[in-house]
Amino acid sequence: MTTSYSHCQLIADSGSTKTDWALLAGETLVCQCQTQGINPFHQSAEVIDRVLREELLPSLPAETTVGQVAFYGSGLRPELQPMMRQLLMSAFLHADVQAEGDLLGAARAVCGRAEGIACILGTGANSGLYDGQNIVMNTPPLGYILGDEGSGAVLGRQFLNLIFKESAQSALREAFLSEFHLTMADVIDRVYRQPLANRWLASLSPFIHRNLDRDGVRSMVIDNFRQFFRRNLTAYQRQDLPVGFVGSMAFYYCSELKVAAEAEGYCVGTVLKSPLEGLIAYHQAENF
Secondary structure (H helix, E strand, O other), X not given: OOOOEEEEEEXXXXXXOEEEEEEEEOOEEEEEEEEEOOOOOOOOHHHHHHHHHHHHHHHOOOOEEEEEEEEEEXXXXXXXXXXXXXXXXXXXXXXXXXXXXXXXXXXXXXXXXXXXXXXXXXXXXXXXXXXXXXXEEOOOOOHHHHOOOOOHHHHHHHHHHHHHHOHHHHHHHHXXXXXXXXXXXXXXXXXXXXXXXXXXXXXXXXXXXXXXXXXXXXXXXXXXXXXXXXXXXXXXXXXXXEEEXXXXXXXXXXXXXXXXXXXXXXXXXXXXXXOHHHHHHHHHOOOO
């Protein structure tokens, strides 16, 4: 016998690589599924519509009526939100639809309805001052060349600088080059001539994490986080608020993050690898 679900909530946390979806019926989590990433900054309406109809809809239980959709995504700038809302409304007729940026999603996941500072630390970095409803202030992250302190891409860049410029790091340098089957020339080519250098730099994070006890590595990680607090959060002038984080950098380097926060006069709040868990809790408690 097929179970039918009516007036469900559908929640999405979307990045460029993948989109995680959760279907709620009241306080019950009906199912979770995954589709390819949806990023309206890089994808056309036709491509996004195809993802919704060919990947998402077949993954949902039959006899499901979606009454509310909350979509949070990277690349979802204010001028692109109407297009994203329209695509979701076309896929889910008669549903109330929200389409918001990933920073608001992070804030709702880690702060709920309370004031706080919400941060994303993954391949890139972002932060915002949250009043319990909206992001009211945002320091521009500027990307990994001009900014993105605290991110995986910047950590990867700093790590390469450390091992190639400090003679005391020769053993760590050789271990790195051997594991990745690279030469210094290969590294230069990968960073300066190949596409998506930021993702490649961030992909070095697992190796860095395994070598935290090597001389200078843990202090480099902590300094990367301290620069994030100084360059991005100082402008908010709210050291009284908890600072919540989502993203792999914050999750896997949580101990180093807390050391950096304490050194800069901040208190770390909730830390999540992915915002979806927090978003489920947020929307279970509120019919938006």
